[in-house]
Amino acid sequence: MVIKDLTRKGSLQIVDVPKVLRNGSLYIAQARIWNMLQWKWSIAGEAFANPMFYLLSIGIGIGKFVNAHQPTGVDGVKYLVFLAPALMASACIIGASNEVMHPVLEGFKWNKNFFAMNATPISATQIANGVLISALARALFGTVIYYSALLIFGGVSGLRSLWLIPATLYCAAAFAAMMLGFCAAIENSDLLMNIVNRLLIMPLFLFSGTFYSLSTMPKFLQFIGWLSPLWHATEIGRWISYGHHISFLAIAIHFAYMTIMLIVGLRFAHHHFKRRLSK
Amino acid sequence: MSATDGSNQPLISAKGLRKEYGAFTAVDGIDFHVNKGESFGFLGPNGAGKSTTMRIIAATLTRTAGEITVLGKDPEVSGPEIRAHLGVVPQQDNLDNSLTIEDNLYVYGRYFGLSKKYIRTKIEELLTFAQLEEKRGVKVEALSGGMKRRLTIARALVSEPEILMLDEPTTGLDPQARHILWDRLFRLKEQGVTLLITTHYMDEAEQLCDRLIVMDKGKIMAEDSPAGLIKKYSTKEVLEVRFGSDRNAQYSDQLRAMCERIEVLPDRVLMYSDDCEELLHQVVLAGMAPTTSLVRRSSLEDVFLRLTGRTLVE
Numbered sequence: 001m002v003i004k005d006l007t008r009k010g011s012l013q014i015v016d017v018p019k020v021l022r023n024g025s026l027y028i029a030q031a032r033i034w035n036m037l038q039w040k041w042s043i044a045g046e047a048f049a050n051p052m053f054y055l056l057s058i059g060i061g062i063g064k065f066v067n068a069h070q071p072t073g074v075d076g077v078k079y080l081v082f083l084a085p086a087l088m089a090s091a092c093i094i095g096a097s098n099e100v101m102h103p104v105l106e107g108f109k110w111n112k113n114f115f116a117m118n119a120t121p122i123s124a125t126q127i128a129n130g131v132l133i134s135a136l137a138r139a140l141f142g143t144v145i146y147y148s149a150l151l152i153f154g155g156v157s158g159l160r161s162l163w164l165i166p167a168t169l170y171c172a173a174a175f176a177a178m179m180l181g182f183c184a185a186i187e188n189s190d191l192l193m194n195i196v197n198r199l200l201i202m203p204l205f206l207f208s209g210t211f212y213s214l215s216t217m218p219k220f221l222q223f224i225g226w227l228s229p230l231w232h233a234t235e236i237g238r239w240i241s242y243g244h245h246i247s248f249l250a251i252a253i254h255f256a257y258m259t260i261m262l263i264v265g266l267r268f269a270h271h272h273f274k275r276r277l278s279k
Numbered sequence: 280m281s282a283t284d285g286s287n288q289p290l291i292s293a294k295g296l297r298k299e300y301g302a303f304t305a306v307d308g309i310d311f312h313v314n315k316g317e318s319f320g321f322l323g324p325n326g327a328g329k330s331t332t333m334r335i336i337a338a339t340l341t342r343t344a345g346e347i348t349v350l351g352k353d354p355e356v357s358g359p360e361i362r363a364h365l366g367v368v369p370q371q372d373n374l375d376n377s378l379t380i381e382d383n384l385y386v387y388g389r390y391f392g393l394s395k396k397y398i399r400t401k402i403e404e405l406l407t408f409a410q411l412e413e414k415r416g417v418k419v420e421a422l423s424g425g426m427k428r429r430l431t432i433a434r435a436l437v438s439e440p441e442i443l444m445l446d447e448p449t450t451g452l453d454p455q456a457r458h459i460l461w462d463r464l465f466r467l468k469e470q471g472v473t474l475l476i477t478t479h480y481m482d483e484a485e486q487l488c489d490r491l492i493v494m495d496k497g498k499i500m501a502e503d504s505p506a507g508l509i510k511k512y513s514t515k516e517v518l519e520v521r522f523g524s525d526r527n528a529q530y531s532d533q534l535r536a537m538c539e540r541i542e543v544l545p546d547r548v549l550m551y552s553d554d555c556e557e558l559l560h561q562v563v564l565a566g567m568a569p570t571t572s573l574v575r576r577s578s579l580e581d582v583f584l585r586l587t588g589r590t591l592v593e
Contacts, residue, residue, distance in 0.1 A: 006439075016393075020391065024390070028390075031378075031390075112371065116369070119339065120363075
């Protein structure tokens with residue numbers, strides 16, 4: 001069999017390094033999203049099922065019980081309305097963190113794909129950023145679905161509540177950035193999974209004022225909420241959604257806290273991506 | 280670009296290159312240079328420091344000391360600018376398993392900032408080159424080892440690199456797949472691509488390399504063309520004789536007196552001479568009847584044995 005030779009101009013002619021330096025993170029994000037699309041049905045299924053289960057069981061089921069005993073509502077609104085921003089934020093956070101955890105394990109350990117990416121003009125920093133961007137793309141998808149479900153169930157209303165989407169995404173970005181750094185730092189994957197699922201995600205969900213106001217908790221447990229990005233997102237979300245009463249200073253602190261998480265998380269992630277890719 | 284504009288400056292040049300991991304020295308102050316269009320090999324056993332050197336050249340590993348320039352630039356300063364012109368085939372295939380063959384090539388092309396249109400055309404060529412046209416839509420996880428290897432090489436060629444770096448390119452491939460691969464690499468060399476190859480197979484080094492360095496324990500033991508190395512460090516021919524494991528050592532003094540040099544291995548004795556048929560005749564005449572004997576020409580394995588006292592594959 002005759003094999004034709006490859007045509008050749010040479011990389012000096014065809015590779016555009018400044019373009020990669022500008023857009024490298026987006027190329028990585030695109031590859032990650034293609035990868036995610038292999039799992040599109042499972043991602044879509046989760047995005048639809050998660051709000052359905054929570055809204056039906058807790059929002060409507062428990063909500064009926066709560067509303068019956070609290071005629072003035074919780075925080076002045078129906079239980080479902082109180083719950084909505086927190087449920088949306090937690091789903092968004094979990095969606096985004098899944099998409100940083102799995103690819104990081106895969107990229108560094110399972111098929112070492114990050115090393116392949118880093119053999120091109122793409123830098124370690126761009127790989128980390130690209131993974132985060134793709135995680136946020138998934139989070140955006142999940143958030144829009146969640147928001148739509150909440151609209152249907154009456155958990156949100158009014159144009160102003162649309163601001164919930166970017167606010168929730170911002171929180172997911174902050175949390176996912178921390179997770180990205182954390183996953184890149186820990187090299188033992190079983191240990192990592194256990195810590196994240198048992199010691200991080202569950203407590204955050206339960207102790208961040210999701211189901212009731214944080215102030216109901218004893219002081220020594222409230223600190224979990226203060227540390228948790230979910231609580232900060234929930235507070236902002238409630239303020240956006242139904243005008244939950246918080247001071248301007250508190251809003252600023254919530255945003256500042258998430259911004260710090262985002263910056264510190266990314267710095268941490270960049271450091272560990274560089275370290276592991278050049279080891 | 281200056282280094283590749285046809286000037287006589289080497290494409291890669293290292294001086295006193297050193298890499299330490301704590302107390303362990305992986306690369307121990309080596310000097311070498313690679314010219315444009317050359318096929319340059321690093322031969323040595325596992326752990327010799329070949330892959331470490333490759334990763335320093337590829338701007339993905341920092342050095343502890345020494346100097347190195349690749350395409351006229353320092354890898355620690357100009358990583359992306361250097362990597363833009365390298366095609367890297369790592370020892371372990373690191374393809375994206377959940378994507379198809381075609382998509383693997385596509386996303387990789389994007390990492391070099393290549394246009395979608397260009398990549399689409401290039402993919403067709405690469406699929407033919409790697410004989411994977413019929414598998415284009417198949418996910419990587421379903422491919423055989425040989426196919427994955429060919430795809431990894433095709434992927435490294437998507438950006439038409441100036442330097443193609445292959446780390447143990449044919450490990451784990453069957454003989455037929457190895458020959459197909461060697462043929463593809465020859466074609467690339469003919470097109471002016473500089474090849475950098477690490478291997479612990481001496482036949483591969485002999486087939487593919489214009490010039491090579493023999494490495495052991497982080498140091499360069501020798502540097503020349505395969506034929507030059509054999510000429511310098513070995514005789515024309517080698518006689519391999521087996522007497523059974525006890526008698527191999529027992530006869531060694533007698534055998535040593537009959538030729539230039541011998542190596543006593545656990546299972547056989549290697550005798551070095553320019554005329555081994557005659558040597559074998561003398562061995563038999565001396566009353567040492569070997570159970571098996573073989574006359575062959577010297578290979579890089581013999582060079583390595585001479586230089587290090589060890590075989591390449593242990």
